[in-house]
Amino acid sequence: MTREEVLQHFRDSGALLEGHFILRSGLHSRQFFQCALALQHMPAVERIGAALAAQVRSLGVATVVAPAMGGLVIGQEVARQLGVRFIFVEKEAGGLVLRRGFQIAPGEKMLVVEDVVTQGGRVRETMAIVRAHHGVVAGVATVVDRSGGAVDLGVPFLSLLQMQVETFAADQLPTDLQATTAIKPGSK
Numbered sequence: 001m002t003r004e005e006v007l008q009h010f011r012d013s014g015a016l017l018e019g020h021f022i023l024r025s026g027l028h029s030r031q032f033f034q035c036a037l038a039l040q041h042m043p044a045v046e047r048i049g050a051a052l053a054a055q056v057r058s059l060g061v062a063t064v065v066a067p068a069m070g071g072l073v074i075g076q077e078v079a080r081q082l083g084v085r086f087i088f089v090e091k092e093a094g095g096l097v098l099r100r101g102f103q104i105a106p107g108e109k110m111l112v113v114e115d116v117v118t119q120g121g122r123v124r125e126t127m128a129i130v131r132a133h134h135g136v137v138a139g140v141a142t143v144v145d146r147s148g149g150a151v152d153l154g155v156p157f158l159s160l161l162q163m164q165v166e167t168f169a170a171d172q173l174p175t176d177l178q179a180t181t182a183i184k185p186g187s188k
Contacts, residue, residue: 001051003160003162006144006160009044010033010144013037015034015037015038017031017032017185018031020177020180020182021184021185022182022183026170027167027169028167028173028177029165029168030166031165033115033146035115035143035144038143039074045074046077048074048077048160049081051160052078052081052113052141052143052158053077053078055158055160056082056141059109059139061082061084061111062085062109063085063086063108063110063111063135064076064078064079064085064087065088065113065126066086066114066126067088067112067122067123067126068090071088071112071113071114074113074143075113078113079113082111087102088102095125096129097129098133104130104133105135106134106135108136110130110136111138111139111141112130112137112139112141113141113142114142115142116144117140117144117145117147117157117159118147118151118165118167120140120151123140137155138155139155139158140155140157141158141159142157142159142160143159143161144159144161145157145159145162146164146167147162148162148163148164149162
């Protein structure tokens, strides 16, 4: 899929929202990518997953790991497309943890897959968990990179849609956003 095809899919599925949003990071934005809407139909998941898998195939990973909730659907599909194992980390007591009996072998090459990255907080948490279990983070893949390529994760970082989306600290909102009520549509 081309960048334009991915962007059009977000528009067509109603997954690219316009308004005043509070992101998981606490930053405010005029745009929000609701990947759950973009990934609710399996043919779209398969196309998007295949495109992302094609970008990362050369990394030669053994396992895909995704932060729950956002990365679950696309992470599992990328793993399926690559023919590798899929595991996830999930929220517990305010942070991400590896549970459910999932194991990471020392030296295991892993790919972190997330739906949307703005600053990379959940991805960094996931990478830290992999490394704490002596796994190797070979790369990170995301459907949408809202940073426009500004996020540096220290490993190859690949995306299908890279956009520079304006974000604002709560105390530095432009006048138009100050005049509207913010909503927090994403996961908490």
